[in-house]
Amino acid sequence: MLKLKTPLLLLTFSVLFSSAIAQNSLKKIKVQGNQFVTEDGKVMVFRGLNVADPDNLHTKGHWEKAFFQEIKNWGANIVRFPVHPSAWRKRGKTEYLKLLDDGVKWSTELGLYVIIDWHSIGNLRTEMYQSDNYETTQKETFEFWRTMAKHFKGNNTVAFFELFNEPTVAGGQLGTCSWEQWKTLNEEMIGIVRAHSNDAIPLVAGFNWAYDLTPVKENPINAAGIAYVSHPYPMKNGGKPWENKWPTDWGFVAKKYPLMLTEIGFSGAEEVGAHVPVISDESYGDAITKYTAEQGISWVGWVFDDRWAPRMFSDWNFTPTRQGKYFKKALLEYNSNK
Template sequence: MAKLNSSNLVMGLLLMFCCLGAYADAKSPALTSFDRSKLSQPQSLIRVSGNKLLDESGKQVILRGVNIADPAKIFKQQQWSLSLFTELKAWGVNVIRLPVHPSAWRTADKDNYLALLDEAVSWANSLSLYLIIDWHSIGYLPSNTYQDKMYDTTLEETKEFWHIIAQRYKNVPTIAVYELFNEPTDLGQKAGKANWLDWKNVNEQLIDIIYAQDKNVIPLVAGFNWAYDLRPIAEHPIERAGIAYTSHPYPQKTSQDLNSNKDNNFTLWQRDWGFAASDYPVIVTELGWVQADGYGAHIPVKNDGSYGPQIVEFMEQRNISWVVWVFDPNWSPTMISDWQFTPTEQGAFFKQQLLKLNN
């Protein structure tokens, strides 16, 4: 979703630019393994079984949490710290999604960016929280067309990223999910008409790269229309085991009206993505709203607030995991209005839900 002041995303973060060799170059410093001595707490691996996520004891896991901003952005603002993760724990989360923008990854020295992810792993583990690493691009990889410069990437770079991440964090249980590509879209056919079979093939290539390093992680696959629509999987699912699917069902995906009609929402959500939860784990990795006159209001997130209870009810009825966008005062729709963690309208609602449902 929207990132305000995006031109400042990575400015001032790191010491230098660098060119990383091909992702198969095992001599690269970026391909070293995470130091597991930094894990202070035991955590269960999470695996896929049918349409459920299970821990090692066979207990079903429902992930409920929040997105933060790109770690590079938070670091630049001097807010990247254990105290941020401790605050998230106090809000009741059991998972945090880390959106890694290709522009930030590419601009930064890879080892410096990985150091931020290492800290996230250590902090999350110390608080018994799980992580989702998200390759946060918007566009269409097969045609190399993207919504904004911050999302520009290539298939080669995307493969390289997942090779590095999968090798570095092999068998680290804290990182439960790898979200392969944030929001695939043909940008209203500016990228040409998106083809599901082409997109399916791209995702299967990425999954193979990850599984060659680590089979104890869950690849997460998004559908078209900015990761909203999963209908193509009914006939052509991803042909790899152990995966989950995601949707980003913001309120105006079903209607431009600011007041959500529950019957209409439930019907369209079930048709467009909810059906997948009958056969696969579904993890909604972005949802949220803001009033039409609120900070950062834009389509598709404007709503009068009626959306919140409806989307939570829909997901909970189907054991769908969910991660709210976004625990940041600058990117919208915001959950906090400042770095003192003052909740916004949606922030207060989701904090109450997280504390109730996760505890």
């Protein structure tokens, strides 16, 4: 229904390019009740690893298949790409899409599913953010998902679109945003994705830096086939003991909807990169892997890098850090049981 008013000889090649990347060697993932299932009905629990921003990895010279092979070697079945708005703008849409296409291709070849994560932190309503690299606008965020939806339509590897990494008003320093307003913004993004007939599962987070999902009880997102997200770092909501907080702060959601903890991780207080709210020890690892296994909740460790914190390895021989050792073992064990 679009009318051509551009000069007659001008053609658009976007259709050709966007369909070329669809490589459907992985089974399509769908939402069924409170679970993720493959198109042929197998229940999937995802456990995997976050990487640094693809732009950053490319600059460091590590955006290559060997890196994805190592993620696979650690036992992951999913990888999360945190696309920082500042990196997206710096590299530009065309060049950044090439990075994503490469990462998705290697993931497909290795049998890893992919989460594309719009990695902002702050208040999308007032467009105020925690720091400069998280700066974006509603318009840019909507356009990002329009671009992703069009570009990865029909690609089963890109199974998840995490709409906005960590919503927060930072105690009011970033202005106000009600759950109702946040819900409306998410529904707008989901509508844009689905109007492109892209079946990626939208992942929706709550406030307090993607920790708090309590409003979902009374007022869930008005869209079927989505999943929720929490980032339950060890020091959130007062920290240990976690058992009496996790179920009511976010875990209850898993009774009704698929739930994915797209960032978990810890750092010993003595380690480089230790900071609030991640300081803890292996007891956190035990608690979170046990609770999620019992509830069928998926998780993704933060972060498979030597610099971003808390880090999983200390050098590019992939020498595991303390949490690296913990999560490598956990990934290999839990995912081999599936």
